[in-house]
Amino acid sequence: MKPFLKVTSVLIAIFIVCHPVTSAPFRTDHLAVELVAERTGLVPGETNTVAVRMEMDDHWHTYWENPGDSGLAAQIDWTLPEGVTAGPIQWPAPQWIELFGLVSYAYEGEIFLLVDLEVADQLASTESVKLSAQVDFLICKEACIPGAAAVSLQLPVAHAFENSKWKSDFDASRNAQPQKILDWDMKVVDNGKSFALTVAAPKGKDFAGRDVVYFSRDGWVAPSKPRTSLAEDRILTLVLPKTEYEPDTDKNRFQGVLTSSIPWDEAGEFSILEVNLPFSENDTVATWVAGVAGNPEGTSVAFVEEGEPSSLLAILGFAFLGGMLLNLMPCVFPVLSIKVLDFVQRAGEDSLKIKAHGSVFTFGVLISFWVLAAAFLGLRAAGEEIGWGFHMQSPGFVAIITSILFLFGLNLSGVFEIGEAVTGTGSQLQTKPGYSGSFFSGVLATLVATPCTAPFLGTAVGAIAAMSSIEAFLTFTAIALGVSAPYLFLSFFPALIQRMPRPGAWMETFKKALAFLLYASAVWLAWVFGSQVGVTGMALLLMALVLLGVGAWVYGNWGNLIKKRQTRLIAFCVTLIFMFLSGYLQFFAAGLSGPAAVSSADLSSADYPGITWDNYSAESVASFTSNGKTVYVDFTATWCLTCQVNKKVAFGNDQVIQYFEDNGIVALKGDWTKRDPLITRELQRFGRNGVPTNVIYRPDGSSHLLPEVLTPGIVLEALKNGAEG
Template sequence: MLNWLLYKVGMKTGLSFLILMSALWLGAFTGHASETAPVKSGRITAQLVTSYDRAAPGDDIHIALSLRMDKHWHTYWRNAGGPGEPAEIIWTLPEVLSVGEITWPLPKIVHTGPIVNYAFEDRLLLPMTLHISEDAAVGDVLNIQAEAEYLVCYQVCLPEAATLSLSLTIGEPLEDGRWAANIKRALKNAPKPEAGFEASAQLENGKLIIDIQSNDLRDGQFKNPYFYPYVQDTIDADLPQVPKQGTQGLRLSMTPGWKLEDGLKDTIMGVIAYDKNIDGRWQRRGVVVAASVTTAVNIGTISAATTTIKGSSLGLIAAAFSAFLGGMILNLMPCVFPVLSLKILGFAKAAHEDKALIRRHGLMYTAGVLVSFLSLATILLVLKASGAAIGWGFQLQNPVMVSALALLFFVIALNLFGFFEFGGRWQNTGGDLARSKGLKGAFFTGVLAVVVATPCTAPFMAGALGYALAQPALSALLVFFALGLGFALPFLALSYMPALLKRMPKPGAWMETFKQALAFPMCVAAIWLLWVLSGVGDENGVVLTLLSALGITLAIWGLQHKSSVAKGLGVVGALLCIYFLFSLKPATANPAAQTQEAWSPERVAQLRAEGHPVFVDFTARWCVTCKVNERLVLHTQAGKALMARTDTKMLIADWTRKDDRIADELARHGRSGVPLYLVYSAGTDASPPQILPQTLTFKTLEKALKTAQKQAD
């Protein structure tokens, strides 16, 4: 620090003289077109670069100072935090050129003992706008000179400087690919003002309080916040900033610096930095905010305790364990029953065969389940990374997928009824697959079980999946792997317990009857999917699916006969099935909104302000768990009477079809799918809602509504 102090009080003139002599001796370091030759000033290598080699009169291009620091050394942001100085540039320019302000990247915190600085290490690129006047003449070669001065520190601080010079030709614009890309990236990543961020500042009990209202800064959406003021000594950077979470934003309490000894007079400009989950990874970002000293912002109800704000409270191990338990319980959910009946049939056939074969069946079923869950997770992560707002059960929001599943269950039912057999050419496509038929069937059963399991949400699953989809890809895949392992475990364990299987009757005539009986759950599943389709697809969806079923029946019938006419009809049937299937279109109106009041944040606030508790049902037509809860609790006479008795208003958030607003609200509450049940107390405060379990009981609902009444009182 002594070097730095000496520099500030008396060495600047002498240093400038030395720099000038060095520049004369080295020939002024004129570089090629868009960049100067690198100048090693000591611990930093400096360059001046531009985004264009040639520019036209009237153009705005970018010029930037590039600094590369030796290992461990750092230089400073526009506000150094503790002792320090930012880089300065003194320009010598032709009259037709002008340079704008530096665009500063987001700094990092550097500790030197108890001193906290806002600084940069390794590399730094400082872009500025370079304006070429309309008066510039085509063909002119303009010389740009800059004297860059900066402080570089590591244990000690050294003032350094570089004199840099480059030429810019006026003419047809010619972009420099390398530096233009680097400058664009620096500008894109630099903190800038964003819509939706409002801030205020006040002095309270010897502390500077910065309140920032933003959806980005709600609980669980971010972590590790820090406020960097533009002006040095606005705060004591050496002392910690204490965050408190509000329901609509963030409060940061910090110790004011000597610049605020006379109180707050002007807006405090600065950058709020925080970690946000972007494309499955926590990334550091910054937003420029202007904290008003005259108008307070509303960040909602503030938690009583201070917090380090680390994002979701559910850790990876807890999420994986919850997913594992949820996967096991998922076997008991109603949407999985039809497919599991196929697995039961497979065990019945193999019960008295070789133990090793039975175990292979269990392993192949497990492999099908795991591959499907991991594939589903990968699709979810890719779609979310591309900006899609999706979640658990997303495939059943697509009418083509729903119709295809209904047709698949219909075909399986036909097979179980004995209308056709997967034999002959169906089983042999290049080799003797007779032995592998059962193993392939076990794998396919695992795949199908996962596909139809997605409309159901078992206990423990919701929080785990919500956590997974907000984490990096590897963590998300681990949670989905645990979910798949839990789902497959009961049948895998059964395959390693042949003594239990031996108790089943030996194969005989009863097997054919049992097989035909299992066709009926397949029919029930197909009918249920047609009902789902009536809400997801347009008015022609069910008819087109039935026509597809007719076409696929014709195809199966024709391809089983030897005559050319029958085979031709079979091909026609298959083509008609495909045509009708892909003629399906999504519905244009919300089915729930026609008969029930639709959810919106604005309607929730309005009803609460009118003095009503609010119950929000996030549901979907294809969500089996949702429908069970509605049938047993919500839509019963007792449930309706409870709503009326407590003066609770019910809103429906129908996610039958893709709705980004509902998907965002689910994610805000740590969920990736439905059901989700929220209970808001009456009033205008911003208190968070109660989140009810996915499997509802009347007592759970009654307790939640009574709690909401007490909170309002």
């Protein structure tokens, strides 16, 4: 009988050691909380790890140690036996959760909050101890519910084994802790209203395809204010806005975590980097970045915010050259034709007057770009994800500019005249455009130029995302001066204008011929409008243009100065009525959305029968590249004429189509016709802030950014070079 009792006692002891006694999980309507152990017992003299396990219902969340804009982190109040002490919570990296314009650093699903317990040597090995804790928490969805859970765990004090039930969860939680990986170097600069965190990748690695998010542990970074990032080869710079209040944390160090969509380490285990840095000076960081980039002269650090004059000068130079080249882009052809006509009309005029008109035109361009700069910076400060040509993402703006171009066309066609005056005894009509016409030409040049991009311009516009407001304003000014430079040059060298044909009867025919360029632009913009609001909306816009045309016809026939005053007044009132009806239809059409709207990919699919384009998403890129596929992404918009030319010239080429087919290239189209924050962030990651942007993503994690203007040779060379490398 005694041997039986001994065996039974041993079996009971083994069972107790292998199966720690836990209380039932605490359960609320949306959350379950329990205390679990990594091992089956407490080992004296060693560090033993336990965890508060929290499992939330779908779409409910609890908070990280810094909850973000709102929320409350979980707190644990321990009741422990003598000889056992608890360390701090080991917080895994949180998720970025955005709700009602506020950003929370939080957890969804299941989390394990690890805590190390130090167990004294003298704790008797025969004892079984009870670990108790009260967990205070806040759980939220649209509404938030505070709560408290009393949980406990009974563990023997003895040699222990791994608790197989929870082993993988403890391992996963440890891997989600921030790690110190020495190969990745970092520095941070305090720029007053923002921090510039610069990360340098080790040799052989870069930031291509890597989605990096910073979570502030110390609370100094404002969660919901707009952030900008700029990646170039081995360097990533994050511009992080400061919070409006001062947290009660160490002001001498910058603390947080960096999460990455691609693991930081070679083994592919750790995706969280610890950030705990002293602050550096801009000059120090610029020199360090230049050294990492392999440029000891320090002349290529345009992506480091504030502090390197040569980099700003380089960006301004690119902006000026890009602005000049915009005049050669298809967007600007309609306004270019108007300016050509204007120069022809001025052949033989006084040189001072020609210079004055050129200066007024330049002033119109500058004022327009400054207004765009103010809108851009204001929207950026309000948290909007925007980029070059952002105004063309508004259907209402597209409708307005379509109407303006259509009216310009009607004016050139002679349907109505602006600026008529009665002169001479024979009451002959003469056109006197005046300085207002030159100013408005500058405004119109700006509005139709910004949907396009050009060589050099992409680099300059991309850098705006990481610039201070003053630097961004200077960059917009440089682009404006570049756009207006050719016209200003001709104005100040009138000898060139004198070589143009003298004004004569032929100009009337020439003027009416130029009107068709404006009509073609209006058709293109109507197509853009249709891609934003649908076919019904496009039909309403076309009807609005008809009403606008009727109003212009009435004004042209009965509103001119040779008619009686009463006739002119009636014509003016009728014109206003038609303009009002046209405006109402445009306003109504601009508000349409939903199933009727068609994406640019849908509208243009028939143009590219040889290449099948699917919709872009970061998940699609990651999925295809992980399966060994090369992915070609065309970030485009229907309002971007350079994009449309690229498609016709490059993607309509038989050799390009055949190469895509033979090599299994996956073609994705990122449609930026309407505002898309995810695409905006991806553009900024490549140093771009507008379209066209074309990127090749490869299976090895590398990527290749193509120039703005494409040819079949450029596309094929980029694809083949990567395949050979």
